[in-house]
Amino acid sequence: MTGRLRGPTGRYGGRSAQERQAERRRRFLDAALQLFGDTPGYRATTVAALSEAAGLSTRQFYEEFRTLEDVLADLHLQVNGWAEEAVLAAATATEGRPLGERADAIFRAYAGNVTADPRRIRITFVEIIGVSPRLEEQRLARRSRWVDLICDEAAAAVTRGEATRSDHRLAAAAFIGSVNGLLHDWSAGWVDATLDEVVDELVRQLLSILRPLEGDS
CATH class of the missing domain: 1.10.357.10 (Tetracycline Repressor, domain 2)
Incomplete structure (x- = not known):
């Protein structure tokens, strides 16, 4: 994969695309703090597990990040x-x-x-x-x-x-x-x-x- 997938643009639910993106990144980082910083740790975490912990999809993961x-x-x-x-x-x-x-x-x-x-x-x-x-x-x-x-x-x-x-x-x-x-x-x-x-x-x-x-x- 050469780059992140592109997320949607425009306003939705009263929030801009930038605000929604910031919220997604925060949720992924919050989930990572739990999974990487506790159990199972960074090396045993998968993209699917992180996405599930964040309450988001793997597609949304790749809209924000390339790799774990x-x-x-x-x-x-x-x-x-x-x-x-x-x-x-x-x-x-x-x-x-x-x-x-x-x-x-x-x-x-x-x-x-x-x-x-x-x-x-x-x-x-x-x-x-x-x-x-x-x-x-x-x-x-x-x-x-x-x-x-x-x-x-x-x-x-x-x-x-x-x-x-x-x-x-x-x-x-x-x-x-x-x-x-x-x-x-x-x-x-x-x-x-x-x-x-x-x-x-x-x-x-x-x-x-x-x-x-x-x-x-």
């Missing part, structure tokens, strides 16, 4: 987008506050958003892994955005005299790996700690990277 991989790609971006919105809101709310307060608020917002639904964790840290070079590139690109955010925070903290001047990119990349691994292990029940304790540890690690010669307060 396209759905997973969109869902991965959506889940990351939710987390990024939460982080940016926390960053805005703590504008001008000391580094320790900002770091705590930002990572509490991220952890709270990602762990609010175990299916989001599975999409972000499990189902996306090893699917294809294309999705691996997307996963690494999203991780790079989180590294950039930490580097931006570090640069601002250096300007305020709250962090040590350094090239923080390597440390930030290592830290993001720790964030992903720890949150995944916590959600799987492999870490005997509360979410608050997990976030406290992540904030401690971040501050030790940014200002290794100072205390955490």
Whole structure:
């Protein structure tokens, strides 16, 4: 198949074709969050099963997507987008506050958003892994955005005299790996700690990277 089937145009039931298309895509993504993020998982889901879960037809699926991989790609971006919105809101709310307060608020917002639904964790840290070079590139690109955010925070903290001047990119990349691994292990029940304790540890690690010669307060 070289492209998606074309859907109907014009208004129907008081909604435009664009509105109906957006609703269909939302229903497919909602169904994918359930099937990919829980049971049976991305690799065991079929187009027919996803369409049935969405309450739509396979023809409607192919009007919106080419493959199930396209759905997973969109869902991965959506889940990351939710987390990024939460982080940016926390960053805005703590504008001008000391580094320790900002770091705590930002990572509490991220952890709270990602762990609010175990299916989001599975999409972000499990189902996306090893699917294809294309999705691996997307996963690494999203991780790079989180590294950039930490580097931006570090640069601002250096300007305020709250962090040590350094090239923080390597440390930030290592830290993001720790964030992903720890949150995944916590959600799987492999870490005997509360979410608050997990976030406290992540904030401690971040501050030790940014200002290794100072205390955490």
